[in-house]
Amino acid sequence: MRNLANFLVHLFNRDGEPDRAYLSVIHDRCLFCEEPISDSPSYLAYRVCPFCRFHYTVTARQRIDLLADKGTFKESYKYISSMEPLSFSRRSRYRKFFSQDQNRTGLTEAAVTGVCRIGDTETMLIVLDFGFMGGTMGSVVGEKVSMAFENAARRGIPAVAVVSGGGVRIQEGVLSLMQMAKTVTAANRLRDEEVPFVVVLANPSTGQAYASFANLADVILAEPGSLIGLSPLRTLREVSKMPLPLDAHTAEAHVGHGLLDNVVDRENLRLRISSLLEILTSHKHGKPNHKHLLKSGPVECEAVEPWEAVTAARNSERPLAIAYFRSMMDPFIELRGDRLNSDDRSIIAGLGFMDGQPMAVIGQQRRQLVEGERYHVFPDGLRKAQRVIDLACRFKLPLVTLIDTQGADPGLEAEEQGIGNAIARTLSSMLTVPTPMVSVVIGEGGSEGALALSLSDRILIQQYAVYSPMSVNHTIGNAHHDHTLDREAAEALMLTAYDCQELGIADEIVPEPEGGAHVDPREAASVLQNAILTNIAHLARMSEGKLLKKRYHKFRRMGEGSEHSQEAMGREVNLLMSITSGDAHPERAPRRQKKKGQAEEPVKAQTTSDD
Secondary structure, three states: OHHHHHHHHHOEOOOOOEOHHHHOOOOOEOOOOOOEOOOOHHHHHHOEOOOOOOEOOOOHHHHHHHHOOOOOOEEEOOOOOOOOOOOOOOHHHHHHHHHHHHHHHOOOOOEEEEEEEEOOEEEEEEEEOOOOHHHOEOHHHHHHHHHHHHHHHHHOOOEEEEEEEOOEOHHHOHHHHOHHHHHHHHHHHHHHOOOOEEEEEEEEEEOOOOOOHHHHOOEEEEOOOOEEEOOOHHHHHHHOOOOOOOOOOEHHHHHHOOOOOEEOOHHHHHHHHHHHHHHHOHHHOOOOOOHHHHHOOOOOOOOOOHHHHHHHHOOOOOOOHHHHHHHHOOOEEEOOOOOOOOOOOOEEEEEEEEOOEEEEEEEEOOOOOOOOOOOOEOHHHHHHHHHHHHHHHHOOOOEEEEEEEOOEOOOHHHHHOOHHHHHHHHHHHHHOOOOOEEEEEEEEEEHHHHHOOOOOOEEEEEOOOEEEOOOHHHHHHHOOOOHHHHHHHHHHOOOEHHHHHHOOOOOEEEOOOOOOHHHOHHHHHHHHHHHHHHHHHHHOOOOHHHHHHHHHHHHHOOOOOOHHHHHHHHHHHHHHHHHHHOOOOOOOOOOOOOOOOOOOOOOOOOOOOOO
């Protein structure tokens, strides 16, 4: 990493322009691992070292060949030129360098734009070439990029921009600075027209392009090891009072700070972009045929004893949300970060296809995976979820959430970062999604943290999962170590799947293998996938207006009209009050409980005069 940083610093001369001596080198051996690469297919085709995976700089034309379907790229705005750009006292020197770069690269400017197909999706492709004056944004570059955005918005086709360079062209003075405003103005047209926008940050991506249109994309990808940031690395070193971390300003560091969605190897980049474009434009291509699922109804399953459910929900081997996503979806493309400063790994989010159905997914991961890693819901995790909710809204994607959390983090850090605001905004966002939504409690659904992502059209709960108004782990497991109390409280809290269905909170119970999903994760994922797709198929038959209206009434009337639900909730409140007061054995009213093998009693429907 240190060698990489030093190499990147030497790419620029004192004037801030690319050092042509470095750019013109033909490598027989890798600059970093010193392995022979001149005959390697990876190096010859992708300019990637097959040993250490270092990504060398490629030209705009090479980049187009790597991304666009063969023979489909048609360049646009090729001959746009500046009449007489402002250039301080070194105008003749600027013209000299400009002409030299035109002759050397065969380009008229640092940006190449045009329409092509990427994986059969018609796309507006924008590429900045670092080899042409460092890919700096002069007035012509800004105009070409802006016109490409406007053309994509007008035609309703997605835009893909590859940034390499993007700094200030000092020879054009403040005109260069104003290209940031120009490109942002045009990029906003893409959002207004609900057109997908994907950005790839290559090495290096700094300055004006990074701080303008590149950070407005729906999905931001980066190549491994890329130098990324507003300031050049050399400037960052000069102003820093402390030595910089070895990975400072790199793509990997940006992912860790929640500023990028993912780092993608150049050899996999075309496939990743193709999948993203297919998902984000799927609403224009019709709906997948899942009519056969409409004939199937919910599968009946036995009720589980409360303590058995609590034990199974807490089992360390129980499948995590990301395991379900990887099993049920092909592909599953994870989107990371809140685009502010962090990436909460207790929430996993992304896009993908489930049996041909494109969708957005969000999953909570309750268990602690690594020592010191957070396992409650934090504000940054909910902000990441809000990003994916917004994508589902704009690109008409069904939304699926998997609930498995011990609750919102109770610490001071979460409070100072606005956990209450994050929960409230997530709840509000969920209620306005214009597409079918399905939430599934797959483990422990704890308090507000679980509720934040479960305001869906259909709320499912796995057979051995539990749903509680507070964290069972902290209320029972830590505060009271008497296992007898654990069993009593688990029964009185009415937190099993069967209880939630009786209360009208859960719409359907999803069967699990006997003993829990951890006994046979593959079978559990298959049953869960079928339940999710069946519910989405039913919901997809409704218009957007009817869907939103039914969702409003569902939660507006939650808990009304059922004497049983009122009695159960009153009993639960009394139990919580007794636990708070320290009474280990509170009196409890008789509770209806379905035993294994017992015929199911009819459930009183929650009705109102409008039903």
